[in-house]
Amino acid sequence: MTSAACAVENGDGCVYCVLDVHAGSKREEFPAGVNIWRNAVGCSIRAPPVEGKANKAIVKLVSSVLSVPKSSVTIVSGQTSSVKRICIAGMDKDALVNTLDSCL
Template identity: 45%
Template sequence: MDPYADAVTETAHGVTIALDVTAGAKKQSFPAGYNEWRKSIRCQVTAPAVGGKANRAIIDLVAETFGVPRTDVSIIAGHTSSSKTVAIAGIPRSRILKILSASNP
């Protein structure tokens, strides 16, 4: 079974991914591992969690990882939390899991 399967959910509007975010990290990384307890994928961004900078960095990093425009990526829950839910439009769950598995650290 795919280690990230529990964190990725198909919905009527696209795919959602549960993220466990570290803002202000030394380097950007996604996926940066898997949190078994939260059933979420770790994401590290260098931007600080101030004024939405980390959220914008997360959207940029997720869009780049999956090769979709940043307009197809949105944070739908956890705007001020380290636990976030990100929605991605225009790409199926199976493709997302394949990309995540290929970049597994």
């Protein structure tokens, strides 16, 4: 098993995580494995990548899995890409990695 640590880094007041997003999937899943070539955590969502629907679904799913408010999850780069960098306020790297690894 590969750890999610390769996709997570501490930031200023938040922790950053790189996501490899699969929009339009049959089911929603986070984390959905680790992509070692992209150093990213997998994230599958049902919403299509149209008019920001996928980005809203990502924020909702990530906040739900991590038990943080939606306002604590921000997509900081990759708004129109399948590889996104998110910022999660109120968490540190160790807590996020432990939570993600326990779900893998």
